[in-house]
Amino acid sequence: MTHHGVGVIITLLALGLSQANGNIFERTFKKLHEEPYVPTNQNRADEVQTLWIEQKLDHFNDSETRTWQMRYMINDVFFKAGGPMFIYLGGEWAISKGRISEGHMYDMAKEHNGLLAYTEHRYYGESHPLPDLSNDSLQFLHVKQAMADLAHFITTQKASYEGLSDSKVIMVGGSYSAAMVTWFKKTYPDLVAGGWASSAPLFAKVDFVEYKEIAGQSIALMGGSDCYNRIQNGIAEMEAMFANKRGSEVKALLKLCEPFDVYSDLDVWNLFSEISDIFSGVVQTHNAGQIEGVCQKIMAEGSDLVGLSKFLLSEFGESTSKCNDLSYNAMIDTLSDTRYSGSVRRQWLFQTCNEYGWYQTSGSASQPFGTKFPVTFYTTMCADLYGPQFSKSFIEDRAAETNDYFGGFTPKVENVYFSHGQLDPWRAMGIQDEKQATIIPKHAHCADLGSISIDDTAEMRASKERVAELVREWLK
Numbered sequence: 001m002t003h004h005g006v007g008v009i010i011t012l013l014a015l016g017l018s019q020a021n022g023n024i025f026e027r028t029f030k031k032l033h034e035e036p037y038v039p040t041n042q043n044r045a046d047e048v049q050t051l052w053i054e055q056k057l058d059h060f061n062d063s064e065t066r067t068w069q070m071r072y073m074i075n076d077v078f079f080k081a082g083g084p085m086f087i088y089l090g091g092e093w094a095i096s097k098g099r100i101s102e103g104h105m106y107d108m109a110k111e112h113n114g115l116l117a118y119t120e121h122r123y124y125g126e127s128h129p130l131p132d133l134s135n136d137s138l139q140f141l142h143v144k145q146a147m148a149d150l151a152h153f154i155t156t157q158k159a160s161y162e163g164l165s166d167s168k169v170i171m172v173g174g175s176y177s178a179a180m181v182t183w184f185k186k187t188y189p190d191l192v193a194g195g196w197a198s199s200a201p202l203f204a205k206v207d208f209v210e211y212k213e214i215a216g217q218s219i220a221l222m223g224g225s226d227c228y229n230r231i232q233n234g235i236a237e238m239e240a241m242f243a244n245k246r247g248s249e250v251k252a253l254l255k256l257c258e259p260f261d262v263y264s265d266l267d268v269w270n271l272f273s274e275i276s277d278i279f280s281g282v283v284q285t286h287n288a289g290q291i292e293g294v295c296q297k298i299m300a301e302g303s304d305l306v307g308l309s310k311f312l313l314s315e316f317g318e319s320t321s322k323c324n325d326l327s328y329n330a331m332i333d334t335l336s337d338t339r340y341s342g343s344v345r346r347q348w349l350f351q352t353c354n355e356y357g358w359y360q361t362s363g364s365a366s367q368p369f370g371t372k373f374p375v376t377f378y379t380t381m382c383a384d385l386y387g388p389q390f391s392k393s394f395i396e397d398r399a400a401e402t403n404d405y406f407g408g409f410t411p412k413v414e415n416v417y418f419s420h421g422q423l424d425p426w427r428a429m430g431i432q433d434e435k436q437a438t439i440i441p442k443h444a445h446c447a448d449l450g451s452i453s454i455d456d457t458a459e460m461r462a463s464k465e466r467v468a469e470l471v472r473e474w475l476k
């Protein structure tokens with residue numbers, strides 16, 4: 001402990017900040033990886049049945065005989081024998097009934113007398129191939145295994161569900177599960193007639209610098225350039241304080257818990273990564289007025305530093321009398337828990353380390369969130385969590401393999417409709433050519449899954465109508 005820390009300890013003790021606020025990373029992560037939202041008008045969840053199907057632990061090793069139970073949900077209110085099956089694909093979240101009892105896919109199932117299904121992705125929610133999440137147990141967590149689960153699900157349903165043997169299949173997904181729709185259609189073209197991929201990231205990239213660029217642009221577009229500048233200046237000021245041995249002042253300002261070491265790169269990187277992710281959460285989940293509201297709060301204060309830090313404190317803290325534990329070790333500790341809990345971070349981070357990268361780093365100068373969350377921060381986390389073999393070059397090789405296998409930006413797939421929100425930072429990893437994909441102005445991530453509504457913008461409505469028209473063609 002250097003003398004720089006002493007004043008802070010005293011301050012913290014004086015304020016009684018000995019207890020930490022509940023897991024800040026967890027809340028931010030949840031926001032960024034939640035089940036895509038579908039606006040709810042009526043509660044029809046009682047239409048939905050929860051069921052289980054046996055799956056192989058390893059679809060690609062015949063000597064591996066272990067099996068497990070995958071959860072799925074079925075809604076048959078519209079189904080008539082011979083009608084199509086509409087499958088909503090689960091991604092890195094727990095499935096819930098609302099997604100097949102509301103929304104645009106539900107409406108299309110009604111039009112076509114279809115059966116609605118929602119599949120849960122292995123290792124998420126209640127679908128546990130093995131009883132824990134140890135490094136060893138995670139070896140069967142891979143999109144190729146999850147797609148083989150889906151293939152088995154479809155062939156089993158068609159063979160056993162009455163009235164489904166000659167039915168066509170339509171798939172819908174959001175975010176990661178939209179990438180799966182695309183890759184499934186490519187890998188198993190005979191099992192699915194067509195798919196709708198909302199906000200699909202298709203290109204695996206380790207140093208995903210574009211994410212924060214688009215997040216910054218969306219803040220400037222919706223919240224104004226003053227807000228963008230204030231975030232940029234406030235973060236730059238904090239960085240300068242760390243650089244000038246005034247890190248303890250930032251520590252006091254943001255009420256960071258004692259273990260935070262202002263001279264540790266990993267702690268500082270973790271802090272700035274979390275700060276930028278709080279803004280990512282605001283942008284990615286934007287709906288009417290959200291970015292504008294945050295910007296109003298930030299602009300209401302007299303200075304950049306105060307505007308920014310007051311907003312961050314309100315986001316960190318359930319309680320202002322507790323400290324905020326943003327040390328690297330605190331994060332590693334919670335992610336090292338190999339039990340299934342409500343959290344999906346250990347699983348999803350493993351998939352990023354092993355398949356995609358997608359680290360939303362500070363590697364671009366054209367973004368407002370500073371310079372202190374380099375790609376090394378994320379690759380270090382991979383090795384610390386899952387084993388030393390997860391070096392940067394290993395992770396890069398794995399991402400390259402994903403792109404070789406699925407085709408990256410050119411998946412060469414037919415009958416998949418791609419939609420993105422203009423404000424969504426993820427769109428940079430998806431198809432952006434307007435001949436091949438629809439970019440919906442002033443909307444965020446997976447914002448188009450709801451029913452056609454009088455509140456839709458003209459572009460939103462046109463995109464939803466286009467999906468419905470394509471589904472009619474695919475089902476002919």
Ligand SMILES: *[C@@H]1O[C@H](CO)[C@@H](O)[C@H](O)[C@H]1NC(C)=O
Nearest residue numbers: 058060061062063064065066
């Ligand atoms: C296949 O499964 C068997 C039985 O669990 C195991 O001993 C073997 O190592 C596995 N092979 C591969 C290539 O993973």
Ligand SMILES: *[C@@H]1O[C@H](CO)[C@@H](O)[C@H](O)[C@H]1NC(C)=O
Nearest residue numbers: 134135383384385386387388
């Ligand atoms: C997983 O690997 C990490 C990093 O090498 C190690 O610290 C941890 O003990 C391992 N945990 C389990 C449960 O295998």
